[in-house]
Every structure is written in structure tokens, then in C-alpha cells.
Amino acid sequence: MKGVRWIVTVTVFGTLLYPGVLSGRSGDDNVIQAFVIPHSHMDVGWVYTVEESMHAYAANVYTTIVEELVKKKHRKFIAVEQEFFRLWWDKVVTDEQKQQVHQLLKEGRLEFIIGGQVMHDEAVTELSSQILQLTEGHGFLYETFGKRPQFSWHVDPFGASATTPTVFALAGFNAHLISRIDYDEKDMMQKNKKLQFVWQGSPSLAEQQQIFTHTMDQYSYCVPASLPFSNRSGFFWNGIAVFPDPPKDGIYPNMSLPVTSQTIRAYAETMVANIKQRAAWFKSNHVLWPWGCDKQFFNASMQFENMDPLMDYVNQHRREFGVTVQYATLSEYFQAVHNANLTWDTRKSRDFLPYSSEPFQAWSGFYASRNILKGMARGANSFLYACESLFTLYLLRYPLGSIDKLWALEKIQHLRWAVSEVQHHDGVTGTESPKVRDMYMDHLLRGMSAVKLLMAAILQEALNGGKNKLDDPLPYSQDTRNREDDSLQITVYNPLGWNITTVINVTVAYSMVNVYDGLGNAVPSQIQKSAGSNSTFDLFVLVRLDALGYHRYIVKTKNSTCTKGRDGQCSEGQTSYRGRVITFNRKLVRKLRNQGGRLLRLMNECYFLTFDEDTNLLHSITDRSSQKTIKIQQEFLEYHANGDIRKGPISDNYVFTANGPAVSVSKSIGMELVKGNLVTEIRQYFYSNNSAMANNYEYAIFTRMYNVPKGYDGSLLCRRVEQEYMVGPLDLNREAILRMTTDLKTDRTIFTDGNGYQMMKRQYKNYSYNTLARNYYPLVRTAYIEENGTRLIILSDRAHGISSQADGQIEMMLHRRLWNNKEWNLAYNLTLNDTSVVRPLFWLMFGSKSTTSSLYQSGMALEFRPVVAFGPTSGNVALVQSNKMHGETAANSFSLPSNLHLLTLSVPGWQYNSNHTKHLEDITRVQGKQSQPNFRRVLLRILHLYEVGEDPVLSQPVRVNLKDLLKPLGTVASVEERSLTGIWNINTLQRWKWRTSQQHDMEFNKATRRLNEEFRVTIHPKELRTFFVYFKQ
């Protein structure tokens, strides 16, 4: 093993190293060097709410850590999740503590790791939300302290995604750290000293964005929990946090035996033995010894006062023990490993999903836990996405607009915080207690309603050319059923960077309407009786919107008169098409295969869909352009979970343990067909009881095909078969799936997405245990199966579990309701007794690879559907040409090529200078004083949607002139390229290079990658580029 160049560490960090480590280096080459990293794993949610956690322990962590670090110069601490730190910083600290924090950061003794608001889940989160939460935390840290985190500490997410190394590399990180991976694989890696490697998360970005990755050994992020000489827990001198109030006497349960002259030898031997055991699993003689666990260091003096003498003792006996120990931050550990200059294996874009912790503990259940929370987390993120760009447009177009910018930014920040928070690895995962779920949902709902107010205000002003406010407010409402008004205004905003043609759906209380655009022209629309209701109607309206464009539509009931447009025209008498409902006889499920005798054939420009009238089930799909047909059947089944730990492995919030094959749920199936000129809808109702009343079904599928009228671009709209499923409430201990059985030959291989960023090939694997559950993967947005280039694609609006358990088959876990008698689950109320009815939305696409090549664009169109605002009109409604703001024409409207996605267009408001040196000077000068948010800096991110070689045309690099692209928004004055979260100027960012056995030149097309002076940039496959744009005032 190579010696360690300590001197480098001293130079870089300029701090005092532990004297015992520095002295006597010669002859100590074989001495193991343990980096004792004090940390506290603080879940932003899970069992206790954020408020409860702050009160019981989290605030005390930072208060006591600062106090203890100030006392002794060799003590250190890493701060990981930012949400608790920010709450402490904003609400708890004194000015003196603030000064102390600045000083500790300067000395490198307090170090921010990851720097996101939370430690995000890796399996079920979507890329843009991951970036949001990281950006939110980084923005705060950089603005407040000038600090730029460069290391990750993903110690608790349940499995590791291949997207994460790419995201962290793009954020400027030098090393990544993971822990929870499959126990088999970890065991193998540990034995072969392969826990550390260089990860190329994205196949297209490969070496350009590779990152050194450290996998924690079997002890993971906690110190060993037991001591051989005591029945108390190991090295946790402050004991266990107590809820709701910290104990008044300061005595916590399970405080470890103090380190005294009687116990110190036993403690030292235990520590040394553990360090030596771990050293054997790594290539270098550096051991990362995480000192902490969940909710630790709330009484930091107890911790350090015991550890200080223990470490002294070990260092005094280093010749005997062969070990030295020192407090360290994570960067010091990685710096030492990096300095060892070893050669590392490369891992390509394989991920570590799913994760099993033991033979019957496959953590693939949480992919589908709490479907409603998962849906709301995604919905809130897309709502935020829309509001960010709308606010940006508003600031650019109406710099003197009447909306208070600070008020507006505050609304947006509220939602940024809520969406960031729920990305936590016990948040969107659905693995929290019910009260914490309520907390997340409450924060999301409050954030969304704050932003709705803002969007309404912007649209109201913008639709009127930024001058006079409309007489009528523009309320947002999801429910117009009880309105007596005879007309309704609908405003639709398209937040995407492409022009779209789509159909929006609103529920209204009347059956005959006319729909007009802003000029009084009739708009294609259809109205029909809502499923299962006699008093409401679904109104479908075809909308055509430019990128970042909005339209207002007026809905008038049959009896109201048309309002003339500016040109005096009015399309009187053109009412919405009335969809006719045809009801089919309910069919008994005798055999679970299609008869195929009597087929109901439905069609649009893209597909033929057939339903079997003998079973009321879907029978086939034909792609009309490639003339390919698959047989396909869809049915709902349930896995019956075991809830009694005495009878075997259970299923819970986290794990899925199939207790036998899934069982069909339906005894009979009802069907309705709604024929229309714009939408054809099939409604299938699944009954578990033959004599059930018509409305008494537990499962339903609403399938919609769209017919695009002539003169409209229907390429994406016609190509999607929309399916909305209705599931629930479930019986107890049931895990509900939708199974699609096709005649494609797939050998049980399925492609599923990593966080909506990249596709992963999942080949069916056989295991000694638990094979079914271990072949489940997260579906975040996209999945498909294929045979010879013919694909069946699924796009989803929220995360689910997905698997292919048989040839040509896909099953998706949609909903779970579980209860078990495991003491731990009961104690923390983590049993998932979810009685809700869920309604996830999917788009299916089918055809050859070339006819379905728009799958990513369609995926984004599902993710970021137009925002629809509607409310009553009364009195005079101004008719305005609303699609474009102010004299804009289609020729100069913003639009990206179809392989580039507008990932972010926002005004973050960060109060920092883009020049790092100047920013640091400003911090020193104005410390503690608030400056004004920067409303001039626009954050722009563009993502290339395709992999290298995936499509002959769409995979090509795209050259973009940012000045021309952004011209419709304003005249660009300057552009800076930044790191993913904005805190680095890309030209000054030098990430560490790690030697690999297959080293190539990493200067990947650097010349074409950089933004040139003419604002031209070439965006390569899978690149994600971040810019600060400044417009001329």
C-alpha cells in the first residue's frame, strides 16, 4: 500500500491535523489510518414530522456541534441534509453562532456534504425533482457561505441508481458514496476489494462524467451497534433521541458506558478490531469510519468528551494496534484515497436496483407504496416547472408589471421547498408514517395554492397585454360542477419548449356547450356524460399552444349568446360534439384468455384497437403506419401478502414478498363505449362480485384515443393511447397489479427508466430466493418491451413497480394495502394501511422503433401537461388574442428541436455574484445582512433526450444559438455556462481525475462543448447543460 501524503491535506485545508497522526510517519506505512467522520443521519420525515424532529433533536445537533467544535480544534463534523440546517439557521441561531459557523467552515472543520435539501431517493424520483432539491440546497449554501459541496453521502437510499453519479458529476462532485446495495453483490465486492470503483453512469456521457464511487461496507453508516464488554449500544454516548421533548435531566436512554480508565482499553480494542476488519475490504490503508447513525450528536459534548480520550489512547498505542485514528471530514478521507493514486475498475451504466438487504427482503415494494403521494409529488413538480417559466416570461416582458416580485418569489420558493422535501428517501418512497405523509401533502398543497395565486395573477395581467387588469379575477378551480354561471373561461399554459397540440379535459355541469377561442372562433370539442355520474359531464377541448404559450378559451352553454370577437365574427351554432355512451352487457370471466369471436374495432389515424365483446377485454393493437399488430390482454390481479411474521416473510412499506402467484380479481367485466369525433373512450369496469351494482367496482380502466381534426398537427396526440386506471379501496394485505400479456417474444427482458433520464435493460434473473420480487424495478416515467424493433411503450405520470415475469408480459404494481404484526413496524406506525382509491395515468405507444421514436418527447408531454386554469366569467369578458404576448408572431416564437428538452427556465433569485472571488468578498463584507434577490439572472437548462446511436436523426448533436433561441424572450446580453446547480462557472470547475484501467483522453470534444462567444453551443446526446442568461434591460 502506498504511503499517504498528509502534507497535501494540510495545504488544502490549512487546518490542524491530529498530532498523533502526523508524528511518527516514518516506518508506519502499514499502519491503518482511520478517518473517524462524525455525522448524524437526519431523515427529513419518515417517522416524525420535520417540526417534531427539530424540537426533539435536530436543532440540538447543530447547536451542540457548533459549541463542541469551537471548544477543541481537532473536532469535526459533516452536515448532510440542508433542510434541518436551514431551519436551524433561519429560526434558532444567535449572531454569535452564525459567526462561529462561518469560522468553522473556513477552517474546514464543519463540512457540507451533498448539500441538497434532502438525501433524495434514487429509485422513484424523477430527474428534474432531483436537480431541484440539489439546486435548492446548493443555492442556499453558496449564497450564504460561498461553499460548494463536492462529495456525496448517499448512505440510506434503498438501492443506487446510475443517474445519481451523472447528476453529482454534473454538479461538480469529486466523489460519490453509496451504501444500500444488494447484499449478495456487496458481499462479493467486499471480498474482492471492489467496493470502490469509477462509475460511468450514463453510456453516452461515459468518461466525460464519470465519478469515483465508494460503497460503504457491511457496517454501512452506523458505528458497530454492540460492545462485547457491555450490554449498551456502541459509541453512542449521547444515547437515543427522545420524542416529543428532550429529557429535562439530559439523561437519554441507552447511553453508552462512559470512557474511563476502566473501560478505555476495552473500547480501544473494540474500535481497533472493527477498523482492521474493515481495512481488509479496501485497496488502500485508509478506513472510512462513520461515527454516528440515525439522530445522533444531539448532545455532542457527551460524544466528543468520550471519543477524544479514546482516540488519544488508540494513537498512543498505534504501534501495538497498527492503527491511527483522526477526526475527519469526508473530503479529507477522499483526498487521502485520491492521493494514493491507485488504479480503479470502471463500472459502466449498470445500477444497483433493486436492493435486497437479506434473502427475503427485496426492497421493491416501495416502488408502489402510497400511490397518491407519489402522484402529488410529481404533479407539484410539474406545476412548479410551469410557474417558474411563466414568472420568468413575466419578468422579461413586463419589467414594470404590477405584481410584487418579492411576493411572487416567495410563493415560488414555498413550492420549491415542498417539492424538494418530498424527494427525501422516506418521502416520495411512501415509507413514512401516516402523519409524515400528511405533512408532505400539506406542504405540497400549500405550496401549490400559493403558486396558483401567482399564476392567476400573471395570466390575468399578461392576457391583458400587461396593462389593465381584467375586471374578473381568474380563479383556479378544479371543480366547476356547482357553478350556475352560463359561461366559463379556461386559460391554458404550455410550459414545454415545443409547440403542442393536445386535448384538455374539464368537468362541467352542463351537457350542451360551445367552445370559442379568444377571437370567437369555434374550437373542436366534445362533451359526454362523466363515468359513474348523472350530473356531470366531461368536456374535452383540443388546444394548440406554442412553446411557453397560453390561450384563453370561452365555454358557453347552449342558451347563452355568442360574444362577438374583435373582427365581429362569431361561430354561432357550432356546439361541442356530444359523445354517445353505448353500454355493453357485463361479461363473466370464465377463462382468462380472449375469445376473439366478436371484436369491437376502434380506430384513429395511428392505431386500430380491438376489444373482445365476449370478454370485454382489450384484444389487440395495430400500428397503422408500420402495419404491426400485437395481441394484448389487460387484467387486474392481486398478490396476497402475509402480515404475520410468525408465518414467514412479510410485505411492508419497503419490501415486497410474493406469497404465491398473483390472483385474478374479477368475476365479471362491464364495458361502455363513448363514441365521439375528438375522443373515443372505452370504460371497463371490473367486478369481484357478479351481482355487484354497476357502480360497485374496485377496478376500472378508461382508455382514450384521440382523433385529430384536419389542419392540426396530431403526430403526438394520435400516437398515444391514454389509459387511466382506477384501483381501490383494496382489501387488507393486497398488492394490486395490472398485467399486460402480449404475443411479443421478449424473453422476459424489459426496459425501464432510471429516473426518467435513461433507459436500463432489465433481463430476467433467477435467484435462489425471492426471484419474483427481485425482478421488480422502478418505473418512473418510461418502460417498454420489444421484439425485433417492435415496441410496446408505457409512459407513466408517477412511479410504480414494474416487472416482466413471463415472455411478452409486463406487470405494474399500482397500489398496496398492508398490515403486519412486526413489532418495529407497529411501533412506528409503518404498516401501510392505505385505503385510498388511486387513479394513475398512463400513455401507451406501440409500433416500430421509428414510429415510436418520439417516446421521450411524449414522456415530457405527459410529465409537463399544460396548466389549465378555469373559472366563471361574468359581465363583459374581454376577448384578446392571448396566445402570444405582445406582437409576437409564430415565426419568432421560442421553440426547441424535438430532441432537446427545456429542463429549466426560471429566475432563481440567488443573491450571489457569478464571480466566485467577488462573491466571497461580498460575503465577508455584508455578512449577516440581507441583499436583494437577483431578478435579472435567468437559469436555463437544456437536456438532450437521446443516447448516442439510439436514433439515426434524433441522436445527433444539436447546435444551438442561444441568442437566436431566446430572442422571443428578449435580447440576450450575456450567457455563462454553469455547473448543474449553478454554483460553479464551468470553466473554472476542475473535478478530480481518477485513474482507471481503461483510461482515455477525457477532453471529450472540449472545443465543441464550450459555449462560444457567438452564443453557439453544441449539445451532445444525453448532455444536460446549465446556463445563466442575462437579458438586456
Ligand SMILES: [Zn+2]
Ligand atoms: Zn434515512
